[in-house]
Amino acid sequence: MGIHFELQQVSPRTVAVVDEQLASNAGALVLDDYIVAVDATMRPDTARTFRALLEETYRRPVKYLCVTHYHGDHVLGLKAFKDVTLFASAPLVANMQSRMKSDWTPEALAAWKVEDPAAAEWLDEVELIIPPLLLHNRLDIVNREKVIEFHQAGGHTSCSTFGYYPDERILFAGDLIFAGQLPYAGDVTCDPERWITTLKTWLTWDIAKVIPGHGPITDQGEIQKQLEFFEALKSATRETLAARKEPQDIIMPTLYTVDKEGHWLVERAQKHWYEYYRNYETENSSTAGRTTPN
Ligand SMILES: [Zn+2]
Numbered sequence: 001m002g003i004h005f006e007l008q009q010v011s012p013r014t015v016a017v018v019d020e021q022l023a024s025n026a027g028a029l030v031l032d033d034y035i036v037a038v039d040a041t042m043r044p045d046t047a048r049t050f051r052a053l054l055e056e057t058y059r060r061p062v063k064y065l066c067v068t069h070y071h072g073d074h075v076l077g078l079k080a081f082k083d084v085t086l087f088a089s090a091p092l093v094a095n096m097q098s099r100m101k102s103d104w105t106p107e108a109l110a111a112w113k114v115e116d117p118a119a120a121e122w123l124d125e126v127e128l129i130i131p132p133l134l135l136h137n138r139l140d141i142v143n144r145e146k147v148i149e150f151h152q153a154g155g156h157t158s159c160s161t162f163g164y165y166p167d168e169r170i171l172f173a174g175d176l177i178f179a180g181q182l183p184y185a186g187d188v189t190c191d192p193e194r195w196i197t198t199l200k201t202w203l204t205w206d207i208a209k210v211i212p213g214h215g216p217i218t219d220q221g222e223i224q225k226q227l228e229f230f231e232a233l234k235s236a237t238r239e240t241l242a243a244r245k246e247p248q249d250i251i252m253p254t255l256y257t258v259d260k261e262g263h264w265l266v267e268r269a270q271k272h273w274y275e276y277y278r279n280y281e282t283e284n285s286s287t288a289g290r291t292t293p294n
Contacts, residue, residue, distance in 0.1 A: 003046055007053050008217065011168035013146075016211045017041065017050055024073040027172050027211040028054055029165055031143035034063035037084070038163050038172040038211070040077040043122040047077030064141060066150055067131050068174030068213065069157045070095040071187075072103070079127040086131035087139065089152035092159035095189060096130050104128060135161070155195030157187045162198075169208035179215025179222050182256040183229070186268025192234060192276055199227040229255045237273045241281065247274035 005019040016027040023042040028035050035054050040047040051062055065081045067088040068074055075096065078086065102108065113120040139150045149164045156175045163172035171177075176198060178184065185192065202223050210218045232253035240250045247270040252258075258266055 002049070003043075005046070005049070007057060010209055010211060010217055011165075011170050013168060014165060014170045014209075014211070015054070016217060017053075018216055022046055024071075024175075024213055025211060025215075026050055027163075028062070029148050029163075029170075029172075030054075030058050030060070031141075031146050031148075033143055034060050036141055036148055036163075037062050037065040037081070039068050039074050039174065039213070040065060040081055042073040043077050044079045044125040044127075045077075045122055047080035050077075051080050066161060066163055066172075067092065068162065068172075069160045070099065071157065071175065072099075074174070074213070075128070076123075076126045078129045079125065082127070082129060085133055086129065087133035087135060087150075088131040089159045089161045090134040090136055091152075091154075091189075093130055093134065095157065095159050096128070100128060153194065153198045154191050155198050156184070156190060158189035158191065164205070164207075166206070169206050171202065171205075171207045171210045173210050173212050175213035177210055177212035177215075177218070177222060177226060179210070179212040179218040180256075181215050182258050182262060182265055183226055184265055184269070185230070185233070186265060186270075186272045188272070190272055190276075192230065192273060193280070196227065196230050196234070199223055199230070203227070225255060229253050233269070233273060234277070237270075237277045238281075240274065241278055247271045250274065 003021045005017050005022060007015045008018055010016050013030045014027065016025055018025050026037065026039040026041045028037045035058060041050050054062055062084050064085045064087065067086060070092050109123055113123050135150060135152060137152055141148050146167060150161055152161050153176060154160055160174060160176055162174055162176055207220055210222060212218055236251050250270045252266055
Protein backbone atom coordinates (compact mmCIF):
# COMPACT_ATOMS: atom_id res chain seq x y z
CA MET A 1 0.00 0.00 0.00
CA GLY A 2 1.15 3.49 -0.74
CA ILE A 3 4.19 4.64 -2.64
CA HIS A 4 7.63 3.53 -1.54
CA PHE A 5 10.52 5.95 -1.98
CA GLU A 6 13.77 6.88 -0.29
CA LEU A 7 15.81 9.96 0.51
CA GLN A 8 18.58 10.65 -1.95
CA GLN A 9 21.70 12.32 -0.59
CA VAL A 10 22.63 15.30 -2.78
CA SER A 11 25.46 16.83 -0.70
CA PRO A 12 26.57 16.39 2.94
CA ARG A 13 23.62 18.38 4.31
CA THR A 14 21.06 18.22 1.50
CA VAL A 15 18.70 15.44 0.43
CA ALA A 16 15.88 15.06 -2.07
CA VAL A 17 13.09 12.67 -2.96
CA VAL A 18 13.02 12.04 -6.68
CA ASP A 19 10.63 9.41 -7.92
CA GLU A 20 8.33 9.41 -10.92
CA GLN A 21 5.45 8.13 -8.80
CA LEU A 22 5.61 11.28 -6.65
CA ALA A 23 4.52 13.65 -9.46
CA SER A 24 6.99 16.26 -8.18
CA ASN A 25 10.27 16.34 -6.27
CA ALA A 26 10.93 17.70 -2.79
CA GLY A 27 14.19 18.51 -1.02
CA ALA A 28 15.58 19.40 2.38
CA LEU A 29 18.55 20.94 4.15
CA VAL A 30 19.63 19.35 7.44
CA LEU A 31 20.80 22.09 9.81
CA ASP A 32 22.27 21.44 13.26
CA ASP A 33 19.06 21.96 15.22
CA TYR A 34 16.33 21.41 12.66
CA ILE A 35 15.49 20.68 9.03
CA VAL A 36 14.33 23.13 6.35
CA ALA A 37 12.20 21.38 3.71
CA VAL A 38 11.53 22.63 0.19
CA ASP A 39 8.14 21.46 -1.10
CA ALA A 40 6.14 18.56 0.24
CA THR A 41 5.34 16.26 -2.74
CA MET A 42 1.82 16.14 -4.21
CA ARG A 43 -0.13 13.90 -1.83
CA PRO A 44 -0.73 14.04 1.93
CA ASP A 45 0.36 10.40 2.36
CA THR A 46 3.64 10.79 0.44
CA ALA A 47 4.28 14.09 2.24
CA ARG A 48 3.85 12.27 5.56
CA THR A 49 6.35 9.61 4.46
CA PHE A 50 8.80 12.30 3.29
CA ARG A 51 8.60 14.03 6.68
CA ALA A 52 8.96 10.75 8.61
CA LEU A 53 12.03 9.80 6.55
CA LEU A 54 13.63 13.17 7.33
CA GLU A 55 12.84 13.25 11.04
CA GLU A 56 13.68 9.57 11.68
CA THR A 57 16.92 9.66 9.69
CA TYR A 58 18.25 12.90 11.19
CA ARG A 59 16.54 12.84 14.61
CA ARG A 60 15.51 16.48 14.52
CA PRO A 61 12.29 18.23 13.52
CA VAL A 62 11.34 19.90 10.27
CA LYS A 63 10.92 23.51 11.40
CA TYR A 64 10.36 25.36 8.11
CA LEU A 65 9.00 24.42 4.72
CA CYS A 66 9.23 26.57 1.59
CA VAL A 67 6.33 26.17 -0.81
CA THR A 68 8.08 26.95 -4.11
CA HIS A 69 4.84 27.88 -5.95
CA TYR A 70 1.10 27.25 -6.07
CA HIS A 71 0.76 24.34 -8.50
CA GLY A 72 -1.26 21.38 -7.21
CA ASP A 73 1.61 18.92 -7.46
CA HIS A 74 3.49 21.10 -4.95
CA VAL A 75 0.75 22.16 -2.51
CA LEU A 76 -1.80 19.36 -2.21
CA GLY A 77 0.36 17.38 0.25
CA LEU A 78 0.92 20.25 2.69
CA LYS A 79 -1.40 18.85 5.37
CA ALA A 80 1.43 16.60 6.57
CA PHE A 81 3.42 19.73 7.46
CA LYS A 82 0.56 21.69 8.98
CA ASP A 83 2.36 22.31 12.29
CA VAL A 84 5.59 23.40 10.54
CA THR A 85 6.22 27.07 9.66
CA LEU A 86 5.19 27.12 6.01
CA PHE A 87 6.36 30.01 3.89
CA ALA A 88 6.09 31.18 0.28
CA SER A 89 6.38 34.39 -1.70
CA ALA A 90 3.56 36.90 -1.33
CA PRO A 91 1.88 36.40 -4.76
CA LEU A 92 1.17 32.76 -3.86
CA VAL A 93 -1.82 33.84 -1.76
CA ALA A 94 -3.82 35.33 -4.64
CA ASN A 95 -2.73 32.51 -6.95
CA MET A 96 -4.00 29.85 -4.54
CA GLN A 97 -7.21 31.76 -3.86
CA SER A 98 -8.03 31.91 -7.55
CA ARG A 99 -7.45 28.14 -7.84
CA MET A 100 -9.76 27.58 -4.85
CA LYS A 101 -12.51 29.32 -6.80
CA SER A 102 -11.90 27.30 -9.97
CA ASP A 103 -10.01 23.96 -10.10
CA TRP A 104 -10.11 23.28 -6.37
CA THR A 105 -13.73 23.87 -5.42
CA PRO A 106 -15.37 20.85 -3.71
CA GLU A 107 -17.31 20.23 -6.96
CA ALA A 108 -14.17 20.37 -9.11
CA LEU A 109 -12.33 18.00 -6.78
CA ALA A 110 -15.28 15.59 -6.85
CA ALA A 111 -15.20 15.63 -10.66
CA TRP A 112 -11.44 14.99 -10.56
CA LYS A 113 -12.01 11.88 -8.42
CA VAL A 114 -14.49 10.49 -10.95
CA GLU A 115 -12.11 11.17 -13.83
CA ASP A 116 -9.06 9.76 -12.10
CA PRO A 117 -9.82 6.86 -9.74
CA ALA A 118 -6.19 6.78 -8.55
CA ALA A 119 -6.57 10.33 -7.21
CA ALA A 120 -9.69 9.30 -5.31
CA GLU A 121 -7.40 7.41 -2.90
CA TRP A 122 -5.83 10.58 -1.57
CA LEU A 123 -7.88 13.59 -2.68
CA ASP A 124 -10.30 13.27 0.25
CA GLU A 125 -7.41 13.83 2.59
CA VAL A 126 -6.24 17.05 0.94
CA GLU A 127 -6.39 20.22 2.96
CA LEU A 128 -5.75 23.45 1.09
CA ILE A 129 -3.34 25.40 3.26
CA ILE A 130 -2.10 28.89 2.49
CA PRO A 131 1.32 29.43 4.10
CA PRO A 132 1.07 32.05 6.88
CA LEU A 133 4.60 33.43 6.42
CA LEU A 134 5.17 35.38 3.21
CA LEU A 135 8.45 36.56 1.81
CA HIS A 136 9.08 39.65 -0.25
CA ASN A 137 12.11 39.30 -2.54
CA ARG A 138 14.19 37.25 -0.14
CA LEU A 139 14.27 35.37 3.15
CA ASP A 140 17.36 33.86 4.79
CA ILE A 141 17.19 31.20 7.48
CA VAL A 142 20.17 30.97 9.82
CA ASN A 143 21.04 28.20 12.25
CA ARG A 144 24.44 28.21 14.01
CA GLU A 145 26.00 30.27 11.25
CA LYS A 146 24.69 28.07 8.46
CA VAL A 147 22.57 30.11 6.07
CA ILE A 148 20.06 29.11 3.41
CA GLU A 149 18.68 31.79 1.10
CA PHE A 150 15.23 31.87 -0.49
CA HIS A 151 14.61 34.20 -3.43
CA GLN A 152 11.36 35.16 -5.11
CA ALA A 153 12.06 34.83 -8.82
CA GLY A 154 8.75 34.60 -10.66
CA GLY A 155 9.02 33.03 -14.12
CA HIS A 156 7.37 29.62 -14.11
CA THR A 157 4.61 31.27 -12.02
CA SER A 158 4.41 34.75 -10.47
CA CYS A 159 5.07 33.22 -7.03
CA SER A 160 7.98 30.93 -7.99
CA THR A 161 10.66 30.90 -5.29
CA PHE A 162 13.96 29.02 -5.14
CA GLY A 163 16.39 28.12 -2.38
CA TYR A 164 20.20 28.28 -2.44
CA TYR A 165 22.60 26.78 0.08
CA PRO A 166 25.96 28.42 -0.72
CA ASP A 167 28.13 26.31 1.63
CA GLU A 168 27.50 23.24 -0.51
CA ARG A 169 26.55 25.10 -3.72
CA ILE A 170 23.10 23.50 -3.88
CA LEU A 171 20.19 25.05 -5.77
CA PHE A 172 16.63 24.07 -4.81
CA ALA A 173 15.11 25.16 -8.11
CA GLY A 174 11.49 24.08 -7.77
CA ASP A 175 9.77 24.16 -11.17
CA LEU A 176 12.15 26.78 -12.49
CA ILE A 177 14.02 23.67 -13.69
CA PHE A 178 12.50 20.61 -15.33
CA ALA A 179 15.42 18.21 -15.74
CA GLY A 180 15.54 16.41 -19.08
CA GLN A 181 11.95 17.23 -19.99
CA LEU A 182 9.87 19.98 -21.53
CA PRO A 183 9.49 22.75 -18.91
CA TYR A 184 5.86 23.67 -18.30
CA ALA A 185 5.67 27.28 -19.51
CA GLY A 186 1.93 27.79 -19.95
CA ASP A 187 0.74 28.96 -16.53
CA VAL A 188 -1.45 32.08 -16.68
CA THR A 189 1.07 33.90 -14.47
CA CYS A 190 4.18 32.61 -16.32
CA ASP A 191 6.63 35.42 -17.18
CA PRO A 192 9.08 34.21 -19.86
CA GLU A 193 11.41 37.23 -19.54
CA ARG A 194 11.75 36.87 -15.77
CA TRP A 195 12.34 33.15 -16.14
CA ILE A 196 15.09 33.72 -18.74
CA THR A 197 16.69 36.35 -16.49
CA THR A 198 16.78 33.94 -13.54
CA LEU A 199 18.41 31.19 -15.62
CA LYS A 200 21.05 33.65 -16.85
CA THR A 201 21.73 34.78 -13.28
CA TRP A 202 22.20 31.19 -12.11
CA LEU A 203 24.81 30.61 -14.79
CA THR A 204 26.96 33.23 -13.00
CA TRP A 205 26.48 31.57 -9.58
CA ASP A 206 28.57 28.84 -8.02
CA ILE A 207 26.21 25.88 -8.31
CA ALA A 208 27.40 22.28 -8.02
CA LYS A 209 24.03 20.53 -8.05
CA VAL A 210 20.45 21.41 -8.84
CA ILE A 211 17.42 19.81 -7.20
CA PRO A 212 14.75 20.38 -9.88
CA GLY A 213 10.97 20.37 -9.42
CA HIS A 214 10.77 17.48 -11.87
CA GLY A 215 13.32 14.99 -13.19
CA PRO A 216 16.63 13.77 -11.75
CA ILE A 217 19.19 15.76 -9.75
CA THR A 218 21.15 17.79 -12.25
CA ASP A 219 23.67 20.64 -12.67
CA GLN A 220 24.55 23.83 -14.55
CA GLY A 221 24.37 21.94 -17.87
CA GLU A 222 20.61 21.62 -17.51
CA ILE A 223 20.24 25.33 -16.67
CA GLN A 224 22.16 26.12 -19.88
CA LYS A 225 20.01 23.73 -21.91
CA GLN A 226 16.74 25.10 -20.57
CA LEU A 227 17.94 28.64 -21.26
CA GLU A 228 18.73 27.67 -24.88
CA PHE A 229 15.27 26.16 -25.17
CA PHE A 230 13.56 29.33 -23.94
CA GLU A 231 15.69 31.60 -26.13
CA ALA A 232 14.76 29.47 -29.15
CA LEU A 233 11.08 29.45 -28.15
CA LYS A 234 11.17 33.23 -27.75
CA SER A 235 12.64 33.66 -31.26
CA ALA A 236 10.11 31.24 -32.74
CA THR A 237 7.26 33.11 -31.03
CA ARG A 238 8.46 36.48 -32.31
CA GLU A 239 8.84 35.12 -35.85
CA THR A 240 5.29 33.77 -35.70
CA LEU A 241 3.99 37.13 -34.54
CA ALA A 242 5.94 38.99 -37.22
CA ALA A 243 4.46 36.70 -39.88
CA ARG A 244 0.97 37.32 -38.44
CA LYS A 245 0.44 33.61 -37.89
CA GLU A 246 -1.41 31.81 -35.09
CA PRO A 247 -0.11 30.43 -31.74
CA GLN A 248 -0.20 26.85 -33.02
CA ASP A 249 2.16 27.86 -35.83
CA ILE A 250 4.99 28.48 -33.36
CA ILE A 251 7.65 25.90 -34.15
CA MET A 252 8.69 24.33 -30.87
CA PRO A 253 12.47 23.91 -30.39
CA THR A 254 13.39 20.22 -30.41
CA LEU A 255 15.66 20.17 -27.34
CA TYR A 256 13.11 18.11 -25.39
CA THR A 257 10.98 15.29 -26.75
CA VAL A 258 7.26 15.44 -26.09
CA ASP A 259 4.92 12.46 -26.32
CA LYS A 260 1.26 12.66 -27.26
CA GLU A 261 0.15 12.92 -23.63
CA GLY A 262 2.35 15.96 -23.17
CA HIS A 263 0.94 17.83 -26.13
CA TRP A 264 -1.38 19.98 -24.01
CA LEU A 265 1.77 21.41 -22.36
CA VAL A 266 2.97 22.52 -25.78
CA GLU A 267 -0.39 24.05 -26.71
CA ARG A 268 -0.62 26.02 -23.48
CA ALA A 269 2.94 27.29 -23.83
CA GLN A 270 2.36 28.34 -27.45
CA LYS A 271 -0.79 30.25 -26.50
CA HIS A 272 0.76 31.89 -23.46
CA TRP A 273 4.04 32.91 -25.09
CA TYR A 274 2.15 34.25 -28.13
CA GLU A 275 -0.03 36.51 -25.96
CA TYR A 276 2.87 37.48 -23.74
CA TYR A 277 5.18 38.58 -26.57
CA ARG A 278 2.33 40.22 -28.48
CA ASN A 279 1.75 42.49 -25.46
CA TYR A 280 5.47 42.83 -24.88
CA GLU A 281 6.09 44.09 -28.46
CA THR A 282 3.11 46.45 -28.24
CA GLU A 283 4.39 47.91 -24.97
CA ASN A 284 7.89 48.34 -26.35
CA SER A 285 6.72 49.94 -29.57
CA SER A 286 4.40 52.35 -27.72
CA THR A 287 7.36 53.38 -25.53
CA ALA A 288 9.42 53.96 -28.66
CA GLY A 289 6.52 55.95 -30.14
CA ARG A 290 6.54 58.34 -27.21
CA THR A 291 10.19 59.21 -27.69
CA THR A 292 10.06 59.54 -31.48
CA PRO A 293 8.45 62.72 -32.85
CA ASN A 294 5.77 61.84 -35.42
ZN1 LIG B 1 4.77 24.05 -11.42
